[in-house]
Amino acid sequence: IHRIGGADYVFGLMPDKNIIKIDTSGPKPRLSPVGEVPIGHDSMVVDDELMTGKTLLYASNGGAGFDIWDVSNPAPQKVGAWNIPDRPKDKYYIHTGAIAFLEGRRIAVVTTEDWEDYPSVAYVLDATKLDGIELLSSWSAPGDHAADGLRYSMHNPRFMGGALLLAYYHGGVWALDLATQAAREHPAVIGQYMPNVSNGWTPTNPATSAYADKQCGEFHLTDAPEVFDVEPGDGVVYVADLTTGLYTLKPTW
Numbered sequence: 735i736h737r738i739g740g741a742d743y744v745f746g747l748m749p750d751k752n753i754i755k756i757d758t759s760g761p762k763p764r765l766s767p768v769g770e771v772p773i774g775h776d777s778m779v780v781d782d783e784l785m786t787g788k789t790l791l792y793a794s795n796g797g798a799g800f801d802i803w804d805v806s807n808p809a810p811q812k813v814g815a816w817n818i819p820d821r822p823k824d825k826y827y828i829h830t831g832a833i834a835f836l837e838g839r840r841i842a843v844v845t846t847e848d849w850e851d852y853p854s855v856a857y858v859l860d861a862t863k864l865d866g867i868e869l870l871s872s873w874s875a876p877g878d879h880a881a882d883g884l885r886y887s888m889h890n891p892r893f894m895g896g897a898l899l900l901a902y903y904h905g906g907v908w909a910l911d912l913a914t915q916a917a918r919e920h921p922a923v924i925g926q927y928m929p930n931v932s933n934g935w936t937p938t939n940p941a942t943s944a945y946a947d948k949q950c951g952e953f954h955l956t957d958a959p960e961v962f963d964v965e966p967g968d969g970v971v972y973v974a975d976l977t978t979g980l981y982t983l984k985p986t987w
Contacts, residue, residue: 747777751767753771769809774793776829777793788804790802791805794828795828797827813864816844827848829845832892834895836918840861841861842867844857845890849883851882852881853878854874854886854887855874856873857871857872858912858918871918885903886902886903892964898910904958904961905928929975929977929979958977960976960977971983
């Protein structure tokens, strides 16, 4: 849900009419479809710091790339797009994006979610010029370990100031320095953590639980720590692990 012009809107993943206004003008609130924008997997909506009064939606569309839409009014306009250069067919599924405004520039990071014999990648983009998005760098965890059925895939990226946080399934949590232009062109690791403390919970026996047996359709992810998400807030980093629970980390960089 995002507030635009004093009204609240829902941006969903439905194939059509996925921009929905929460209409509170009557005696009871109701949902009114007002527009649509193609969203393949994930999206985020941000009040833009470089374009006063504009609200942009960033859509991660799997193989179709990374699209940027002006959703300041119910008739969205596509204002930017990027895809992996020379992207091999059926490889590197663009899963999630993250946005930060650093040194007066609009910086985007796009991560892939992967499950085959190649490593996941985070792409650092300068999207200051929406009609000319520039690839600054790409990064994979040291060792370039193959994703191996999501086991060592990236998942969600989040910015914490000038630091980029990455959820990396069994690769744990990684933090990269993207605070300066030089850092964005050559990302350096400033933190890493692997969940390793048991909270006493034991995953349900895969023999009796369809969920515990497979996730995302076909992947086994309950036999080891698997970081699904990271979320900064209140000066700490919240880490959601599929197997061992919720962690709260204090950055030391």
